[in-house]
Amino acid sequence: MPDTITLQVARYRPDTDAAPTMQEYVVPLRQEWAVLDGLNYIKDQLDGTLSFRWSCRMGICGSCGMTVDGDPALTCGTFLADYAPGPVRVEPLANFPVIRDLVVGIDDFMRKLPKVKPWLVREDEPGVADVEFLQTPPQLDEYQQYSMCINCMLCYAACPVYAIEPDFLGPAAIALAQRYNLDSRDQGAHQRMDVLATAEGVWACTYVGECTSACPKGVDPAGAIQRYKLTAATRTLRSFLPRGER
Amino acid sequence: MSELARESSMQRPHEAPTQRAVPAQVRPYRPRVSRFWWLRRRSYLLFVLRELSSVFVAWFVVYLLLLVDAVYQGPDPYRRFLEWSGRPWVLVLNMVALAFVLLHAITWFNLAPKAMVLRMQGRRVPARLVAAAHFAAWGVASGVVAWIVLGGL
Ligand code: SF4
Ligand code: FES
Numbered sequence: 001m002p003d004t005i006t007l008q009v010a011r012y013r014p015d016t017d018a019a020p021t022m023q024e025y026v027v028p029l030r031q032e033w034a035v036l037d038g039l040n041y042i043k044d045q046l047d048g049t050l051s052f053r054w055s056c057r058m059g060i061c062g063s064c065g066m067t068v069d070g071d072p073a074l075t076c077g078t079f080l081a082d083y084a085p086g087p088v089r090v091e092p093l094a095n096f097p098v099i100r101d102l103v104v105g106i107d108d109f110m111r112k113l114p115k116v117k118p119w120l121v122r123e124d125e126p127g128v129a130d131v132e133f134l135q136t137p138p139q140l141d142e143y144q145q146y147s148m149c150i151n152c153m154l155c156y157a158a159c160p161v162y163a164i165e166p167d168f169l170g171p172a173a174i175a176l177a178q179r180y181n182l183d184s185r186d187q188g189a190h191q192r193m194d195v196l197a198t199a200e201g202v203w204a205c206t207y208v209g210e211c212t213s214a215c216p217k218g219v220d221p222a223g224a225i226q227r228y229k230l231t232a233a234t235r236t237l238r239s240f241l242p243r244g245e246r
Numbered sequence: 247m248s249e250l251a252r253e254s255s256m257q258r259p260h261e262a263p264t265q266r267a268v269p270a271q272v273r274p275y276r277p278r279v280s281r282f283w284w285l286r287r288r289s290y291l292l293f294v295l296r297e298l299s300s301v302f303v304a305w306f307v308v309y310l311l312l313l314v315d316a317v318y319q320g321p322d323p324y325r326r327f328l329e330w331s332g333r334p335w336v337l338v339l340n341m342v343a344l345a346f347v348l349l350h351a352i353t354w355f356n357l358a359p360k361a362m363v364l365r366m367q368g369r370r371v372p373a374r375l376v377a378a379a380h381f382a383a384w385g386v387a388s389g390v391v392a393w394i395v396l397g398g399l
Binding site: 020095163208210226229 | 296
């Protein structure tokens with residue numbers, strides 16, 4: 001293994017640049033170094049002006065998502081050695097406005113997320129402060145996969161539908177809606193339906209499936225969406241039935 | 247102002263004239279979607295082909311209606327329809343349509359286990375089994391049709 005590797009990093013300085021440019025840096029190549037370690041080396045040793053987001057370095061905070069050699073990835077979990085001898089291209093996540101260098105704006109997602117009410121909705125009690133809701137392991141199983149989402153936005157970066165149709169609610173928001181819809185303690189499924197069963201909701205999805213391949217947490221947002229399509233379609237069909245038989 | 251709030255106020259170009267404090271050039275860069283985005287990945291290409299397949303599915307419906315109409319009109323129009331169907335360009339068109347319809351059907355059945363989560367005795371039925379059941383039903387239906395068409399009845 002060579003002892004250095006070249007990183008081609010996208011730079012965008014909003015005050016001077018009209019569009020991003022690529023800049024090359026040579027960083028040490030170590031077996032245990034992730035792309036994020038390479039970026040931190042640049043920031044600490046070579047060029048303090050490089051901007052990027054990160055926090056946990058362990059695939060939990062979801063802030064270090066970038067495009068590595070064309071694929072959306074968590075840079076803290078993507079290892080430089082896998083790209084040796086390089087060079088490795090590091091660009092901001094696709095489908096989002098670039099604020100500076102590798103930092104993207106995710107306001108669009110932050111606006112959409114609360115629309116699906118990603119919290120436990122209860123209709124029978126006014127508050128949940130001192131109520132205990134019991135749940136069995138099989139009930140937990142129903143939604144646990146969807147609760148693993150870390151809002152890293154890799155699925156949005158991978159989704160061509162989101163690229164073309166920015167109004168699309170998007171994979172993670174729908175997966176999170178399902179996380180609560182399938183929770184035995186939740187009663188808000190019909191409230192979420194108004195947002196989910198729409199042209200900007202699940203019906204915008206044409207099942208490319210790239211969101212699921214990109215997801216670092218095994219959430220399978222594409223599966224969540226297809227599953228909800230069936231739910232929505234069944235509900236619509238049922239609504240044609242006479243009242244007693246629904 | 248928090249960083250997020252500032253970003254979002256910069257992202258509304260139509261409000262630019264009222265935002266003198268923010269110079270025009272510090273707006274976020276919005277990458278354009280290339281017209282050939284669907285060539286970038288195999289999965290994107292497959293997806294576009296699958297979308298395109300709906301045109302051919304529609305063509306088969308039209309073709310079937312033309313056939314039914316020809317049969318209804320009597321032996322002569324029916325013979326003319328068969329002759330027309332045997333023309334090279336119609337044959338090629340139908341071959342291409344068949345390929346697309348197969349792509350459509352196969353990807354559709356592969357998707358079925360994603361949409362259907364079945365449980366039997368508390369356990370989730372494996373995805374392969376759900377898909378296999380769909381393919382089996384398809385096979386049986388095709389078999390019955392073939393049997394009828396090839397003179398079983
Ligand atoms: S669904 Fe997966 S890829 Fe999408 S935001 Fe959540 S963790 Fe990230
Ligand atoms: S730094 Fe937290 S997920 Fe990578």
